[in-house]
């Protein structure tokens with residue numbers, strides 16, 4: 248049994264937990280971090296694109312020793328039907344800068360590195376320890392945790408719940424609701440290994456340059472979903488995710504979708520000859536602004552995916568996790584510096600600081616997007632991609648049909664599939680949700 | 683036209699992964715039932731590790747050894763009480779090498 252009392256206990260050593268633990272420990276606080284995995288990262292899954300700005304605010308010189316795969320110089324967006332993709336590519340040499348903005352990473356390696364920084368900052372990190380319960384006093388204030396390793400309660404002034412999207416503790420203590428099938432996506436992912444030169448050749452890359460592809464369309468079989476393909480140094484991460492509610496309603500299997508994506512004629516040549524070394528699955532919070540739960544209370548705050556802080560439209564999660572962890576750490580440090588107790592009133596500072604950050608502003612901007620894409624998934628993820636492909640093909644095939652007739656045929660196909668009113672209303676609603 | 687894929691063998695995919703199975707202590711249990719709900723039945727298709735299977739009496743059973751602890755079944759079936767979901771003991775369960 249651990250007799251000491253800590254200033255703070257952080258549950259979880261993912262992006263948000265590491266950011267929170269580092270922020271507090273580096274300010275001299277006495278921090279205990281508990282992680283159920285054998286090592287930090289052993290339970291965590293990400294695409295993974297990592298956004299430099301948010302990490303720089305925590306560890307400014309991270310580029311010196313963080314395990315970074317490639318910095319991104321090219322982004323492709325693909326709208327796919329079964330045999331084609333219509334796409335937009337953006338590549339710029341401007342991304343070859345001294346301090347690049349986005350990198351691909353491999354989470355298990357990255358989390359281990361981040362955890363070493365947390366330890367170096369002075370926190371105590373215990374892995375292979377599952378927190379089983381939050382401990383409360385008679386007033387309901389959180390005063391510590393119980394684990395499957397130690398007998399009694401480990402006490403702390405404040406507990407930071409950084410337990411991820413499927414966090415059991417906060418939901419069982421009724422601090423927040425369990426995610427609903429329509430507010431989380433299930434994603435599956437594989438790691439495909441290839442020699443570095445082969446990846447460079449296939450994507451036209453040199454040195455540490457990287458390229459990422461985000462794809463949507465008939466590959467999700469009419470469900471709300473996205474696929475991705477990211478280049479690492481000597482591997483390609485690829486995967487696909489759809490809302491859990493859609494999977495359940497359609498009785499679809501994620502591994503079937505994954506294999507369809509891998510076998511798509513646009514994807515197959517990119518991963519040809521690769522050796523698969525891992526298959527992973529994880530949930531992603533997709534509820535957006537409207538799904539954000541109560542973020543603080545007497546003796547506790549919740550950060551990262553556990554708080555549904557994830558921008559599904561832009562595929563950002565780790566940066567929101569890191570930033571919310573950092574802000575929680577800073578808020579707690581401020582309260583402690585004033586020698587104030589970790590009450591609900593005082594910890595409200597965390598929410599105030601979060602509301603003023605890009606996190607809540609961005610999530611608010613897209614607050615109507617999750618519901619829109621969900622209720623119209625058939626159109627956005629099946630009908631439109633098919634129509635786009637037909638339109639592009641019609642435009643490109645030279646077959647003696649007058650151009651004016653080709654345009655008419657394209658317009659007619661759109662109206663047939665979705666009706667004039669349907670098209671207008673989809674466009675208007677999408678524009679409003681995007682605004 | 684649709685892309686032809688033969689139903690992939692999930693066992694082959696899981697074979698790549700590292701696990702430390704806590705023998706005799708499954709972290710997910712299915713409550714005995716006569717007929718499964720639609721969500722529980724859906725898990726026989728939706729679980730990414732194919733842990734759920736329908737037996738010849740039409741009931742759904744679980745073998746959680748290949749579980750990747752994603753939580754999908756929890757989100758679909760815990761609230762109704764059809765399954766009981768806990769994390770494996772510290773250090774046990776799936777161990778992602780890359781994630």
Ligand SMILES: Cc1cc2nc3c(=O)[nH]c(=O)nc-3n(C[C@H](O)[C@H](O)[C@H](O)COP(=O)(O)OP(=O)(O)OC[C@H]3O[C@@H](n4cnc5c(N)ncnc54)[C@H](O)[C@@H]3O)c2cc1C
Nearest residue numbers: 259261262263283293294296378411529551552564565568
């Ligand atoms: C397939 C996929 C692709 C993604 N791609 C991207 C991307 O490209 N870019 C991006 O920014 N984001 C991406 N995300 C989102 C990103 O991975 C998450 O937003 C981020 O990992 C959240 O960090 P977190 O710290 O909140 O949670 P997690 O990283 O999930 O960490 C939670 C930690 O808590 C531990 N834990 C939980 N309960 C307990 C307990 N009771 N006791 C002890 N320990 C516990 C877990 O083991 C885990 O280590 C992706 C997600 C997925 C699934």
Ligand code: SF4
Nearest residue numbers: 729749750752753755
């Ligand atoms: S947690 Fe995920 S992998 Fe494990 S049994 Fe449930 S659905 Fe399957």
